[in-house]
Amino acid sequence: MAGALPRSPLAPETFPDLPQIDGVTFAAAEAGIKYSGRLDVMLAICAPGTSIAGVFTKSATRAAPVLDCQAKLGGEQDAGAAILVNAGNANAFTGRNGVDAVAAVVDATARATGLPADRVFTASTGVIGEPLPHGRITAHLSNLVTQQSADAIADAASAIMTTDTYSKGATQTIDVDGQPVTLAGIAKGSGMIAPDMATMLVYIFTDGQMTQSALQDLVRDTSDATFNCITVDSDTSTSDSLIVAATGASGVDVTGNTAFAEALYAVMLDLAHQVVRDGEGATKFVEIEVTGCTDKTAAKTHGLSIANSPLVKTAIAGEDPNWGRVVMAVGKSGAPAERDTLSIWFGETLVAENGWVSPTYREEDAAAHMKQDHIYIRVDCGMGDASATVWTCDLTHGYIEINADYRS
Amino acid sequence: MAGALPRSPLAPETFPDLPQIDGVTFAAAEAGIKYSGRLDVMLAICAPGTSIAGVFTKSATRAAPVLDCQAKLGGEQDAGAAILVNAGNANAFTGRNGVDAVAAVVDATARATGLPADRVFTASTGVIGEPLPHGRITAHLSNLVTQQSADAIADAASAIMTTDTYSKGATQTIDVDGQPVTLAGIAKGSGMIAPDMATMLVYIFTDGQMTQSALQDLVRDTSDATFNCITVDSDTSTSDSLIVAATGASGVDVTGNTAFAEALYAVMLDLAHQVVRDGEGATKFVEIEVTGCTDKTAAKTHGLSIANSPLVKTAIAGEDPNWGRVVMAVGKSGAPAERDTLSIWFGETLVAENGWVSPTYREEDAAAHMKQDHIYIRVDCGMGDASATVWTCDLTHGYIEINADYRS
Numbered sequence: 001m002a003g004a005l006p007r008s009p010l011a012p013e014t015f016p017d018l019p020q021i022d023g024v025t026f027a028a029a030e031a032g033i034k035y036s037g038r039l040d041v042m043l044a045i046c047a048p049g050t051s052i053a054g055v056f057t058k059s060a061t062r063a064a065p066v067l068d069c070q071a072k073l074g075g076e077q078d079a080g081a082a083i084l085v086n087a088g089n090a091n092a093f094t095g096r097n098g099v100d101a102v103a104a105v106v107d108a109t110a111r112a113t114g115l116p117a118d119r120v121f122t123a124s125t126g127v128i129g130e131p132l133p134h135g136r137i138t139a140h141l142s143n144l145v146t147q148q149s150a151d152a153i154a155d156a157a158s159a160i161m162t163t164d165t166y167s168k169g170a171t172q173t174i175d176v177d178g179q180p181v182t183l184a185g186i187a188k189g190s191g192m193i194a195p196d197m198a199t200m201l202v203y204i205f206t207d208g209q210m211t212q213s214a215l216q217d218l219v220r221d222t223s224d225a226t227f228n229c230i231t232v233d234s235d236t237s238t239s240d241s242l243i244v245a246a247t248g249a250s251g252v253d254v255t256g257n258t259a260f261a262e263a264l265y266a267v268m269l270d271l272a273h274q275v276v277r278d279g280e281g282a283t284k285f286v287e288i289e290v291t292g293c294t295d296k297t298a299a300k301t302h303g304l305s306i307a308n309s310p311l312v313k314t315a316i317a318g319e320d321p322n323w324g325r326v327v328m329a330v331g332k333s334g335a336p337a338e339r340d341t342l343s344i345w346f347g348e349t350l351v352a353e354n355g356w357v358s359p360t361y362r363e364e365d366a367a368a369h370m371k372q373d374h375i376y377i378r379v380d381c382g383m384g385d386a387s388a389t390v391w392t393c394d395l396t397h398g399y400i401e402i403n404a405d406y407r408s
Numbered sequence: 409m410a411g412a413l414p415r416s417p418l419a420p421e422t423f424p425d426l427p428q429i430d431g432v433t434f435a436a437a438e439a440g441i442k443y444s445g446r447l448d449v450m451l452a453i454c455a456p457g458t459s460i461a462g463v464f465t466k467s468a469t470r471a472a473p474v475l476d477c478q479a480k481l482g483g484e485q486d487a488g489a490a491i492l493v494n495a496g497n498a499n500a501f502t503g504r505n506g507v508d509a510v511a512a513v514v515d516a517t518a519r520a521t522g523l524p525a526d527r528v529f530t531a532s533t534g535v536i537g538e539p540l541p542h543g544r545i546t547a548h549l550s551n552l553v554t555q556q557s558a559d560a561i562a563d564a565a566s567a568i569m570t571t572d573t574y575s576k577g578a579t580q581t582i583d584v585d586g587q588p589v590t591l592a593g594i595a596k597g598s599g600m601i602a603p604d605m606a607t608m609l610v611y612i613f614t615d616g617q618m619t620q621s622a623l624q625d626l627v628r629d630t631s632d633a634t635f636n637c638i639t640v641d642s643d644t645s646t647s648d649s650l651i652v653a654a655t656g657a658s659g660v661d662v663t664g665n666t667a668f669a670e671a672l673y674a675v676m677l678d679l680a681h682q683v684v685r686d687g688e689g690a691t692k693f694v695e696i697e698v699t700g701c702t703d704k705t706a707a708k709t710h711g712l713s714i715a716n717s718p719l720v721k722t723a724i725a726g727e728d729p730n731w732g733r734v735v736m737a738v739g740k741s742g743a744p745a746e747r748d749t750l751s752i753w754f755g756e757t758l759v760a761e762n763g764w765v766s767p768t769y770r771e772e773d774a775a776a777h778m779k780q781d782h783i784y785i786r787v788d789c790g791m792g793d794a795s796a797t798v799w800t801c802d803l804t805h806g807y808i809e810i811n812a813d814y815r816s
Contacts, residue, residue, distance in 0.1 A: 061739030061747040093735045093747065095764030128732025129765050310718070310803075311811055318812030324536025327501045331469030331646050339469040339501065356503030357537050395718075396812070400805050403719055404726030 005402065008190075010277035010285050010373060010393070011166045018153050018169050018184040022207040023047035023247025025148035028155035029140040033133060034088030034126055039159035041137055043144040044083040044203065045113060050247045052081050052121065053215040055223045057240040063092030064102045065122045066241060072118050074212055081119045083203060083243060084109050084137070085160050087188070090239045091124040091132040101132040108138035112145045123201055123241045125188065126162055153205075157186035160201055163402060164190045164278050170270035172263035179252045181208040183263055187271040189240075190278040200275050202227065202242040204267055206260075209248030214255045218264065219244045226268040229300065229390045230276050231307050276391045281398025284316050285374050291387040292343075292380040298335035299388035302379060305333030306390075313395035316375055321366030323351045330379060341382030346370065413810065416598075418685035418693050418781060418801070419574045426561050426577050426592040430615040431455035431655025433556035436567035437548040441541060442496030442534055447567035449545050451552040452491040452611065453521060458655045460489050460529065461623040463631045465648040471500030472510045473530045474649060480526050482620055489527045491611060491651060492517050492545070492552075493568050495596070499532040499540040500646040509540040516546035520553045531609055531649045533596065534570050561613075565594035568609050571810060572598045572686050578678035580671035587660045589616040591671055595679040597648075598686040608683050610635065610650040612675055614668075617656030622663045626672065627652045634676035637708065637798045638684050639715050684799050689806025692724050693782050699795040700751075700788040706743035707796035710787060713741030714798075721803035724783055729774030731759045738787060749790030754778065 024046050028039040046052075054073055056066050084105060091098045102122060110117040124132060157167035168187040173180055189200025210218070223242055244264070246254075254260035277285055288306050293299035306312055309329040315322035323344045330337050340355035347369030350358045369375070375394075432454050436447040454460075462481055464474050492513060499506045510530060518525040532540060565575035576595040581588055597608025618626070631650055652672070654662075662668035685693055696714050701707035714720055717737040723730035731752050738745050748763035755777030758766045777783070783802075 057739075059736070059739030060741075060745040061735050061750070090732075093732060093750075093760065093764060095748065095762055097764065128735060129760065310807070314808055314811035317808065320812070324498075324501060327469050327536060328467070328646055331465075331467030333468075337468040340503065342469070342501075352501065352537065354503055356501060356505065395808065397805055397808050399718070400722055400725065400803065400808060403722035404728070404804070 005163065005165045008165045008278045008282060010282055012274065015154055015157065015167055016169050016171060018171050019173070019182050020150040021182055021184050021205040021247065022249030023050060024205045024245065025150050026152035026156045027144045027147040027149060028152065028159035029144055031086065031136045031140050033086050033136055039155055040087045041140055041144070042085050042156035042159035044156060045148055046081040046245045047247050047249060048078050048080040050081050050245050051077055051210055051212040051215045052243060052245050053212060053219040054241060054243040055220055061093060063090055063124065063239040064094065064098035065091055065124050066239060068102045068106065069121045069241060072121060073216065075118050077212060079116050079119045081121065081245060082109050082113050082115050083121045085123045085201060086137055087160050087162050088126040089124055089130055089132050090126050090128050092128045092239050094129065094131055097131050101134045104134045105137055108141050112141040121243060123239065125160065125201055125239055153184060153186060160186070160188040162188065163280060164188050166278060168271055168274040170267045172266050174259045174263045176252045176254065176257060176259065179250060181250050181252050181254055181260060182206065183267050185267045185271055187275055189275040190280050200240050202271055204244045206246050207248070207250035208246050208252055208254035208260055209250065210246045210253070210255045215244060215246050218261060222261070222265050222268050226265065226272045229388070230272045231304060231390065231392050273391060276393050279393035280402045281396040282393030283373065283396055284394040286316055286392045286394065287374070287376050287389060288392065289378045289387065289389045290381065291378065292382045292384060293386040294336050294384040296386045296388055299386050300390065301335035302330050302333050302337065302381065303388050303390035305329045306377065306379065307392035310395055313392070316370070317394040317396045319367070319370040321346045321351065321363060321370050326377065326379060336383060337381055338383060343380040343382065345378040347376050413571065413573045415573045416686045416690060418690055420682065423562055423565065423575055424577045424579060426579050427581070427590050428558040429590055429592050429613040429655065430657030431458060432613045432653065433558050434560035434564045435552045435555040435557065436560065436563035437552055439494065439544045439548050441494050441544050447563055448496050449494045449548060450564040450567035451517070452564060453556055454489040454653045455655050455657060456486050456488040458489050458653050459485055459618055459620040459623045460651060460653050461620060461627040462649060462651040463628055465646060467646045469501060469646050471498055471532065471647040472502065472506035473499055473532050474647060476510045476514065477529045477649060480529060481624065483526050485620060487524050487527045489529065489653060490517050490521050490523050491529045493531045493609060494545055495568050495570050496534040497532055497538055497540050498534050498536050498647045500536045502537065502539055505539050509542045512542045513545055516549050520549040529651060531647065533568065533609055533647055536646065561592060561594060568594070568596040570596065571688060572596050574686060576679055576682040578675045580674050582667040582671045584660045584662065584665060584667065587658060589658050589660050589662055589668060590614065591675050593675045593679055595683055597683040598688050608648050610679055612652045614654050615656070615658035616654050616660055616662035616668055617658065618654045618661070618663045623652060623654050626669060630669070630673050630676050634673065634680045637796070638680045639712060639798065639800050681799060684801050687801035688810045689804040690801030691781065691804055692802040694724055694800045694802065695782070695784045695797060696800065697786045697795065697797045698789065699786065700790045700792060701794040702744050702792040704794045704796055707794050708798065709743035710738050710741050710745065710789065711796050711798035713737045714785065714787070715800035718803055721800070724778070725802040725804045727775070727778040729754045729759065729771065729778050734785065734787060744791060745789055746791060751788040751790065753786040755784050
């Protein structure tokens with residue numbers, strides 16, 4: 001399936017030129033887990049001293065690798081760390097067999113890398129409920145170790161794709177007292193995308209230095225404002241994982257550094273947007289800003305209700321400025337709203353205010369905006385000062401085509 | 409738009425032969441509100457002594473007619489009642505103009521029928537945000553009154569349709585100590601269908617006798633088990649209304665009568681299923697039973713999470729027994745679940761148990777079931793004794809076609 005889909009019309013022109021991150025190397029292999037003729041396994045090795053932070057799906061039916069990673073967070077940093085990811089099989093809902101498969105992959109990776117097993121973080125993405133053919137992964141481990149390269153992050157980004165139509169990467173470099181600190185990240189995801197949490201696989205590496213607990217707090221907060229604000233189809237995966245590895249190799253302590261926090265936010269937001277832009281069947285990138293709410297949670301609830309509404313998403317696909325459906329989605333969200341204080345904009349066009357269509361509204365203005373491939377919808381609830389922004393894509397025939405026939 | 413769509417493949421063969429209900433008459437007219445050449449307004453008149461109960465959308469952006477009806481519930485029964493409904497314009501999010509339009513229609517109906525204004529219940533369905541051309545409705549009122557007939561309920565069912573591909577009716581007759589008591593109901597709805605509440609327009613009439621407060625309690629409870637257990641697209645309308653009118657003309661007091669409660673349940677469930685069967689683009693009727701839960705709310709939460717999952721719905725459209733997506737939907741619902749105590753059936757086929765695929769599972773068995781047009785999915789959570797059943801339809805290209813181009 002992977003590779004069979006045309007590249008999303010919303011894709012960036014090219015994969016970015018990602019810099020080396022001191023203290024991290026990568027390799028990828030064709031293990032033939034489900035696909036043939038493509039990279040489907042990647043191994044990243046982080047130097048001793050690396051802090052590993054992560055956030056994971058909140059699903060009650062989490063996959064075995066997710067549970068294994070969660071148990072390992074906060075462990076010994078001196079040992080370094082390995083991240084091993086396969087595509088094609090999610091090792092999810094595979095019972096005892098799934099736990100054993102994780103143990104087999106972790107143990108083999110620990111042996112091959114010389115790292116302790118509790119510093120090996122794995123993830124699997126692809127079909128649910130089928131046994132992971134872990135022997136196909138472990139057979140490649142010694143090559144994956146010997147072929148490690150600081151330049152192979154783009155291969156790693158390719159190896160973790162499933163229905164993605166392009167590989168996803170992002171980078172930022174900041175200056176801290178004359179010292180550069182660099183971040184580079186990769187992600188995969190295009191369907192089964194919704195908050196809660198990373199809702200995809202994301203790996204971000206930096207040579208900045210930070211304790212695990214400080215990094216964990218920063219990653220959790222930044223994830224809430226980025227990956228937890230995107231949705232493609234309201235479906236939450238059982239496997240999704242975000243890991244941030246700070247090698248500290250730059251020698252620059254970035255704890256509490258605002259520029260570093262902003263750079264991490266920029267990398268996460270860039271990757272989150274790339275996931276939405278690869279939303280299955282997407283033809284429009286949609287930004288929804290909700291302002292004037294009693295609190296931030298209410299604003300995000302309204303935003304996600306609009307973003308997940310099939311009627312809103314199909315209207316956007318049809319380039320129809322159907323603000324009535326936006327009113328409907330606000331009304332059903334469960335968060336506080338007052339019909340007669342709502343205002344709605346499509347692009348720069350004020351569409352509705354005071355509980356009705358604006359007297360200045362001309363449908364041709366909103367209709368012109370709907371023809372763009374970046375749609376901006378703003379809703380002001382007129383009740384307070386809190387706001388939130390979420391991002392989604394439209395719901396098209398392409399989504400049906402991909403998901404009515406494809407067994408991911 | 410109405411009439412332009414092919415009849416749903418899941419439609420009943422014919423509209424049922426609905427009996428007269430003593431104490432109720434109907435008439436319908438072509439008012440040209442939005443459509444031409446079809447009935448689009450209906451007036452039902454109930455005799456003095458009729459109890460009127462109702463449940464309405466919980467949307468925070470309810471339409472003006474909904475707010476008007478809610479304020480009138482529990483009023484004087486001796487006066488009789490009128491129900492006036494138009495299709496083509498929802499009079500929703502129409503600000504002060506919408507309130508005035510309701511008042512104009514109510515006052516004209518009161519004058520034409522001789523009923524007090526607080527016994528006139530109206531509803532509007534169709535496009536949101538456009539002013540209701542109420543003059544087109546009121547121009548027909550004197551004809552609607554003079555043409556009243558006990559036999560015209562089928563015309564009323566036709567007049568309230570929007571994107572419906574067939575009109576919907578259901579009936580039950582019970583025997584209470586040798587006396588017949590009859591119920592007949594009509595409904596409209598095919599998109600923007602989700603709990604909370606009626607999520608469509610439903611009018612049910614009976615010649616049974618019951619006080620308003622007893623009828624209200626019964627209607628609320630029965631609605632929770634029927635209309636609040638269906639979903640087409642998770643979108644909740646701003647206009648949806650369910651009204652039950654008990655004329656008492658049979659002279660039979662049905663307060664606390666189990667057979668009557670069961671008959672009302674049967675009529676509501678029949679109409680609810682007909683709405684699902686007319687779900688926009690539907691090709692499969694899907695019944696989802698969730699058992700083994702800690703409480704009924706958890707069971708319904710899991711059921712609706714499965715029923716509303718775009719990935720589950722597209723898999724059903726593709727006749728794919730993709731039980732991994734069912735696991736995912738249970739996991740994301742937020743209600744209690746244990747991965748390793750879940751069991752899943754497609755039809756009679758046990759697919760998964762103990763956190764993994766069943767050893768007896770053969771995909772061809774489940775695949776054969778998926779080719780039916782009535783799909784049955786059962787999930788047992790293995791955690792308790794509570795259960796719930798919900799109903800939905802698949803998500804197809806037809807849904808996209810209807811909603812990407814149609815301004816309802």
